[in-house]
Amino acid sequence: MTIGELADRFALRTHVLRHWEATGLLSPAERVNGRRRYSTRHIARVAMIVRGKAAGFSLEQLRAVLDASDAAERRVLLLEQRAELERRMEEIAASKTLIEHALECKAKDFTECPGFRKLVEQLANGPAVAPVETGELRGHLPG
CATH class of the missing domain: 1.10.1660.10 (Multidrug-efflux Transporter Regulator; Chain: A; Domain 2)
Known part of the structure; x- marks a missing residue:
């Protein structure tokens, strides 16, 4: 080639x-x-x-x-890289959840929405944001 x-x-x-x-x-x-x-x-x-x-x-x-000099060394390096990928995938999933909420939120300012704020609070308390069921938090207006 x-x-x-x-x-x-x-x-x-x-x-x-x-x-x-x-x-x-x-x-x-x-x-x-x-x-x-x-x-x-x-x-x-x-x-x-x-x-x-x-x-x-x-x-x-x-x-x-x-x-890598041998399979054992390569395995260690690959395991480290896989762990880093998994960490990044969790971050991406959390970002995606926030974006999806903002796209579907009916509030004038989605950052004022109680549902969005709940997601942000979850994010601040842990590495991942749990996906929200459709309609569960979306469309709430600041109360």
Whole structure:
């Protein structure tokens, strides 16, 4: 696979792959007639880099996982990354709950709505906001 084909496959620009090679994140491709040729091993590694970056991990964190000396070390790193993803997913779910309430709230100012304020209080008291049943708190006017 050429550099252009690999880049297209993951919606990347070719300079990104060159940068990853230069920094050691991606092993250099074999050269055929002076042109880079990537293997299935490269494809798998690029997939992990792309998905890891989308999940918010740094290139250094990804390098540590991809270049771990053994399976046990890799497992520890992956468990740490999974825990961080789970924490972020809880934060995203809490944000989504607040946004959904604001979208459906009938109050003139949703920040004055008792239901919204209850969600904010829950958020302040813990890491996650429990989803609210449709209509349970929505549409309440400040009282």
